[in-house]
Amino acid sequence: MKHLLSTADLDAATATEILDIATEMASVSGREIKKLPTLRGRTVVNLFYEDSTRTRISFEAAAKRLSADVINFSAKGSSVAKGESLKDTAWTLQAMGADAVVIRHPASGAPHRLAGWVSGSVLNAGDGTHEHPTQALLDAYTMRARMGRLDGLHVAIVGDVLHSRVARSNVLLLNTLGAKVTLVGPPTLVPTDLSSAVQVSYDLDAVLPQADVVMMLRVQRERMTDSYFPSAREYSRRYGLDGARLRRMPSHGIVMHPGPMNRGMEITPEVADSPRSTIVEQVTNGVSVRMACLYLLLGGRS
Amino acid sequence: MSVVLIKGARILGGDPVDLVLRDGVIAELGPGLRADGATVVDADGLVALPGLVDLHTHLREPGREDAETVYTGSRAAALGGYTAVCAMANTSPVADTAGVVEQVYRLGQEAGLVDVQPIGAVTIGLAGERLAELGAMADSAARVRVFSDDGHCVSDPRLMRRALEYVKAFDGVIAQHAEEPRLTEGAQMHEGEVSARLGLTGWPAVAEESIIARDVLLAEHVGARLHVCHVSTAGSVEIIRVAKARGVRVTAEVTPHHLLLTHTRAESYDPVYKVNPPLRTDADVTALREGLRDGTIDIVATDHAPHAAEDKECEWAYARPGMLGLETALPIVLDVLGDQWDLIAERMSRAPARIAGLDNHGHDLKVGAPANLTLIDPTARWTVEATGLASLSHNTPYAGMTVPGRIVATFLRGVPTVLDGKVQK
Numbered sequence: 222m223k224h225l226l227s228t229a230d231l232d233a234a235t236a237t238e239i240l241d242i243a244t245e246m247a248s249v250s251g252r253e254i255k256k257l258p259t260l261r262g263r264t265v266v267n268l269f270y271e272d273s274t275r276t277r278i279s280f281e282a283a284a285k286r287l288s289a290d291v292i293n294f295s296a297k298g299s300s301v302a303k304g305e306s307l308k309d310t311a312w313t314l315q316a317m318g319a320d321a322v323v324i325r326h327p328a329s330g331a332p333h334r335l336a337g338w339v340s341g342s343v344l345n346a347g348d349g350t351h352e353h354p355t356q357a358l359l360d361a362y363t364m365r366a367r368m369g370r371l372d373g374l375h376v377a378i379v380g381d382v383l384h385s386r387v388a389r390s391n392v393l394l395l396n397t398l399g400a401k402v403t404l405v406g407p408p409t410l411v412p413t414d415l416s417s418a419v420q421v422s423y424d425l426d427a428v429l430p431q432a433d434v435v436m437m438l439r440v441q442r443e444r445m446t447d448s449y450f451p452s453a454r455e456y457s458r459r460y461g462l463d464g465a466r467l468r469r470m471p472s473h474g475i476v477m478h479p480g481p482m483n484r485g486m487e488i489t490p491e492v493a494d495s496p497r498s499t500i501v502e503q504v505t506n507g508v509s510v511r512m513a514c515l516y517l518l519l520g521g522r523s
Numbered sequence: 524m525s526v527v528l529i530k531g532a533r534i535l536g537g538d539p540v541d542l543v544l545r546d547g548v549i550a551e552l553g554p555g556l557r558a559d560g561a562t563v564v565d566a567d568g569l570v571a572l573p574g575l576v577d578l579h580t581h582l583r584e585p586g587r588e589d590a591e592t593v594y595t596g597s598r599a600a601a602l603g604g605y606t607a608v609c610a611m612a613n614t615s616p617v618a619d620t621a622g623v624v625e626q627v628y629r630l631g632q633e634a635g636l637v638d639v640q641p642i643g644a645v646t647i648g649l650a651g652e653r654l655a656e657l658g659a660m661a662d663s664a665a666r667v668r669v670f671s672d673d674g675h676c677v678s679d680p681r682l683m684r685r686a687l688e689y690v691k692a693f694d695g696v697i698a699q700h701a702e703e704p705r706l707t708e709g710a711q712m713h714e715g716e717v718s719a720r721l722g723l724t725g726w727p728a729v730a731e732e733s734i735i736a737r738d739v740l741l742a743e744h745v746g747a748r749l750h751v752c753h754v755s756t757a758g759s760v761e762i763i764r765v766a767k768a769r770g771v772r773v774t775a776e777v778t779p780h781h782l783l784l785t786h787t788r789a790e791s792y793d794p795v796y797k798v799n800p801p802l803r804t805d806a807d808v809t810a811l812r813e814g815l816r817d818g819t820i821d822i823v824a825t826d827h828a829p830h831a832a833e834d835k836e837c838e839w840a841y842a843r844p845g846m847l848g849l850e851t852a853l854p855i856v857l858d859v860l861g862d863q864w865d866l867i868a869e870r871m872s873r874a875p876a877r878i879a880g881l882d883n884h885g886h887d888l889k890v891g892a893p894a895n896l897t898l899i900d901p902t903a904r905w906t907v908e909a910t911g912l913a914s915l916s917h918n919t920p921y922a923g924m925t926v927p928g929r930i931v932a933t934f935l936r937g938v939p940t941v942l943d944g945k946v947q948k
Contacts (some may be wrong), residue, residue: 309835328838329711329722330792349840351722389722414716 224336224343225514226521228354228394236397240362242513249286249361250509260289266319268310268335269346270296270326275480275504278348280323280355283511288334289519292319307331311338321519342351344519350384356479357390359510361398364434366506367475372399377428379405380438380487381449381459383412387479388438392416402430406438406460409449425460429469436477437462437487453486463489467497475499528558532566532898536596536864542571543664544894544937546711552890562940566898569931572868574895575605575853576875576884578669578698579752579824580778581845582608582639584630585623586615591829591915593630593639596849598913598948600637601940602929603849604897607876607884608637608827612644613674619655621663623742628665636940636948640881643667645686645697649675654686655937661693668880671698671929674799676734678704687747687898696774696878699738702800706730711840713786713801723787723839726801728756735759739766739773750878751775753826755800757810764819776824776876777811779855780846780920784808788920794835794842795920801844812859814859815870822875825852826827829916847919848913850854853899854926861900883936901930913946 222235231239249257253284274332277293284291287446294314307326314322324332329349336343347353366372376395382388382404395402403420404411405428411421420427429435430455440456450456462476470476476488476498484490493500531539541556542549547803551558577600583591593610600608610627612618618627624641631639643660647653649672660667670690677683677699686697700705707730712718714725735751739762742749754760754775763775780798788796796802814820828845835842856867868887876885886892906925909917933941940947 306833306837326838328840330840331838333792334838348724350724386722389720412719415719 222517225354226332226336226343226345227352228357228390228397231394231397233397236358236361236394239358239510239513239517240365242516243362245508246512246516247509250271255286256288257286257519258288259516260284260287263289264292264318265289265321265323265515266292266294266314268294268314268322268324271347271438273325273347274477275449276325279507280346280511281506282508284515286508287512287515289515298447307334308338311335315339315341321515339394343346344514344518347386349386351386352390353386354390355507355511355514357394358514359503359507360436360477360479361393361394362506362510363477363503364475366502367499368433368473371395374400374433375403375431376400376434377403377405377432378436378438379462381407381410381440381444382415382438383410384441385438389415391436392419403432405454407450410444425466426469429466429473432470434475434477435462435470439479439481440483440487456485461487461489464491467492467495477503479503525938526558526561527564527934527939528556528561528896529564529566529571532571533570534571535868536570536862537736538744539567542888543887544934547936548889548893549888549892552888561577562897562939564932568900568902569898570901571888572604572864572899573872573885573888574897574933574935575871576671576879576881577602577605577608577825577827578609578822578875578879579673579826580610581613581826581828582610582627583829584614585626589915591714592829593627595913595915596635596723596827596829597631597634597636597639598946599936601933601946602930603851604853604899604933605849606895606897607636607644607881608849609640609669609879610640612671613649615736616907617644617648618642619647619649621656624660624665624667625663636946637935638881638884640664640673641667642669642698645670645672645677646682651675651677651679651682654682654689654880657686657690657695658693661695665756668693668695668877669698669750670695671700671752673698673700673738674699676702676704678734679690680737680741684741687742687749688745690934691747694880696748696750698752699734700752701731701734701738703734711797712789713803715786715804717786717789721792723789725839725902725909728758728803731756731800732758732762734740736762738788739763739771742773743769743771748772750824753778753781753800753824754811754814754820755781755803755807757807757895760814761884764814767819774821775819776822777815777820777853778826779848782811782815782859783855784806784920789839791840794837795843795846795918797839797844798825800847816860816866821870822878823852823856823870824875825849826902829914829919831916836920847914847916850914851907851919851921851926853930854919854928857901857928858926893932896934898932900929900931901927902945907928
């Protein structure tokens, strides 16, 4: 595996291998000295064109725990703010000897373009409304850790699927790993032609009793002014997850959210802070999964 | 005046015949002709067509001379078999005054490789708010008859109605870029399963079809001529078919790329495949081909849209839409239609000349007709190379593709502009 651009590039064996390696990496993170020498002397660049403190910190922690040298390149205050093209930035990183570039970018497909211009590995840390592969991997890791399996699991992804890179990566990966996915949201926010392998529902209450996992997506407030739905209150009433809805789920069911949350919009504090919620675990698991990805891309297995 | 003797050309694929071009016209036609002091062109095995006419070309001058100039675009056109091209108005400054259209016209005359017929903007600055001085452009030395805000849709229905009505005074035609702007805000590619997967904002077919449906009704209402630019969907073909059956004076064009390529090309995220309207589905391609064959779609127009490297070697969403087309149009059409030479001549020469009001182009190759023609080797196949084209820009979607039909020679008013595949200027 040279790059990680889309979860569509992962077959079941490779995806499972990443999750298994992440389990080993998690044990490192539990130690007093959280460090492995694996990537000593390798350079990982975090190239972030969007503000994303949590994802950048997670990748930085992952690379450092593997002893890689980490360079943080943020679009603000750099040559990028002066209008440098992605191609010129790519050549600059190339000239500096980057072994891997972790890229977050507002334009869908930017990591694909970058991969054509650098010789190192490219890791997609979220591109526009396209994909966020490591988020899907950490979600799968979290589900597997909590539920003991992925095959046959019923996962409901709820909210603004149309604009969600998290949803796209999850749909592809969960299909590969044998889970059943139902997309739930208002018709304006759920593309019906995303994948033939998924179900679509506009009725959250009808889906909840069969859902082993409910993954709530963040709803941007600007969707409201763009007439995707009439108001935040109406959205919450129809598609928000509150205590009453949580109790419609099977008792073993879990609630996930990629963060950052709009408390009171798509999820109530009661649900977000309940023991059924995995939101904090997802953050912890993110580091292990990203360690596994960097290890596989740079360490030379597979 | 030079004299040219063409030996053994097959006019529209017919039996070999000789042609003598003298004083800008076809002076003689027949077997075994001789002409003293003539430039002799051996056309053994070559097919002769009336010079091609492109109703939709972006020459980028004035404003973006780094991407294309009237001269470089004229070279590309001649090499593609064209003797006339209509230059779109979305230059900088916009061709919305008599001054700008006369400048483009004059640059075309100076280049002297094809007749460059400027298209005038419908609205001032392409802003869609107030009519440009259409009459002044019509009365100018450029004799503008086609008006278009191409790149933008004349979306205001009242303004569109007025434009359609107003140009009737000088037998003008409005060429509409059919795109409902509210339905395509931020749009990057055809809305469908590929855009859903790639996370690129969709450009729905209905945004084109709803404008065409409205415009054919407006044209019918005011009894005006309407031309529809770059038709790209099956639904649009159906609407135009119905409108023609009702007697609406509507004509339509399709581009070579919409006849060949589909939206799956976007999977590479390479913006060389980004174009407006976007590449559509297999079903759309099938419908467009059928429409072109049965005459629902009148012509093939290139929408030749050169772009500088920095406007294409970037993220998809930041790239400008458009593709080169002049030098590859005939090969692509030949690939799509096969060697139906009379049909090709109709769709690429006669009909576009009629729509544009270009009286000296699109004539059958007969004695006394203007000597605007091109010679094609139908058996040759060649591989498109982006840097091998005459355009200043390299944004061809066909790079690496092997296509049929090589343009060997082109003549404008009897003067060779291309001989042996090389520009003569």
